[in-house]
Amino acid sequence: MNFPFYTEQPPKTAPTKPVELPQSRQKTQTRPEAYLPDERLVKAVNVALLLGQPLLLTGEPGTGKTQLAYSLAHQLGLGDPLKFETKSTSTARDLFYFYDALGRFHAIQEATVTKENNTLKQAVDYLTYNALGEAIIRTKPPETVKAYLPADFSHTEPRRSVVLIDEIDKAPSDFPNDILNEIENLYFRIPELGNKEIKTTENLAPILVLTSNSEKPLPEAFLRRCIYYNLPFPEKERLEKIIEARLDTFPNNDFLNQALEIFLQLRREGSLRKKPSTAELLNWLMVMRDIYPNVDNPIATHPKCVLDTLSSLVKMKEDIDKAEDILIATK
Template identity: 30%
Template sequence: MSGAPPENRQPWRVFHATGAAPEGPPDPLPEPPPWRRFRGGPALPTPPDDEAAARRRLGHVDPVPQLDEETIDVVNAALVLRRPLLVTGPPGVGKSTLAYLISRELGLGRVLEWNIVSRTALRDGLYAYDAIGRAQAIGTWRAGLRAALEPEGNARGDDGQAPLTLGDFITLGSLGTALLPYDRPRVLLVDELDKSDIDLPNDLLHVLENGSYDIPELVRDAAESACVHISDPGLHAVVRHGRVECREFPVVVITSNGEREFPAAFRRRCLPLEMRSPTREQLLTMVQSHFRALPSHAEVLVDHFITRAQSGGTHSLDQLLNAVQLTTNGEFEVDGPGRRLIEVLLRDLSKGR
């Protein structure tokens, strides 16, 4: 079997699950396979990080792997193959946090979130067109123009401004923004896809395969290009001929609580990743990353959390963090009167109360 000598091969892993931001320019990602190369352009720079959002999810991480080796390998395979990750596991296990871990470690900028509900349609993720707002703006402009034609009216009318362009009334959604031609891939979190309408996974197939989509309103417009709003606050992008095509396929993290099965055609385009409950060591690392150091009673609470989780039901990592936080406040006593409150915080969420 041909190939470079082992001593000349580069490490295939670019993600190590530490969540530590790169100290200098981020390392380049491996070249995509020929069938996952796209030709969108011109290239857009990576937007700034949202460090506040990342810190809420990850805390102040140390360069220590927070995931097991098997999980790290699957994530790296998705990065190399430019395929979405379909992440399953019980609620509260940290599925959506994975997107922030990848983004911070690889220096890929602000995470784009698309939160799915039963009414979500594909277009909601791609773009929104404010037709009513445009009609009102045109009406206002025409009223100003008529006033300018009256003898005592304003000679310029509406401050001499032309009506707003079509692009001013189009905003790209999280999925639509992720597919812009960035020079490095964006990270897109599609959260709880199993809550969607039955048709949404099938509707996603074309977009995930081709890395592109059309905006019909702009395709029909006479202008060659349009400057539109995007999901990043205060930023815009130019869309040419009504078509958006990525340059680097985004890192897509799709989460599911396992409430339904997805079509085989959809699953074929994704890499499956089942996230298991964290080990004791991983839980302690997570607590330390949020609190900078292990607070008192942290190990006791972690052991109590594990015991309750192993007994069945649904438990979230947020419950553990809330319980640890209480122990850092004043004279709160875990083994005293506060024990009942700890039990409430670590209750089984599946019981509905």
């Protein structure tokens, strides 16, 4: 693999075969076995598990809120979490299922359903379960919910799941209030299939992890039903432990110390409008290490590498000049 992959001077003729590129590093950073929760987060998680209440996490983007759900599911042996990605258009029903009413209408118009006793079966095949709806269905014995299982839905035995409701503050302001009872009592209804209540099996109740970037406040009635923890940004010593756990090759100490000093300088109060996150720090270290694989300390040997890789850390136009000034001042 030859770096750089893209150059200022394009070749006169295109390569005869595709250029070999590195694989995505996302999984390197997000391995659940490499997630290091702090002591207070561990206590909050255990309180939520004891009380059977949702865990609401806030904190800067990139501090590990989403990854906590994967770590929790990993430690409890529950497989990957069922994830609901909240959008600005999300409604309460979206948390449980999506029903393709238009597709169903067209099917009826085309006379694909011809017998009355086939109506429910045909209707259920236009149903797609979303995270919390699927988690509740999976707590039930298959024979008790078979009328509500689409043909492509595999369910052989009751099980517990971790449900991640990510960035709940993105949803419309009435979304949290609309799901109060459902979140607390873990049930839902499907009006398109007779409106019968489908309620979780209590000893297999889904474990709920909700994240928020605090872009807008959540209702007090909703907060009352949650266990709350705000993930603080890690101190330098904790950042070192996170880097050691997340990167398969631990950086040289001199390199790591210099990189962390630059990173923390960029994060200092009043420096940049958008402070670089832990996830961006990991990306930055991987990039410098990969550009100079045989160099113990790229920053000392190739000082220009910091400016060359600044796009890993600085993500706003107005911060670019500030960051460059900071870097020049710290040389």
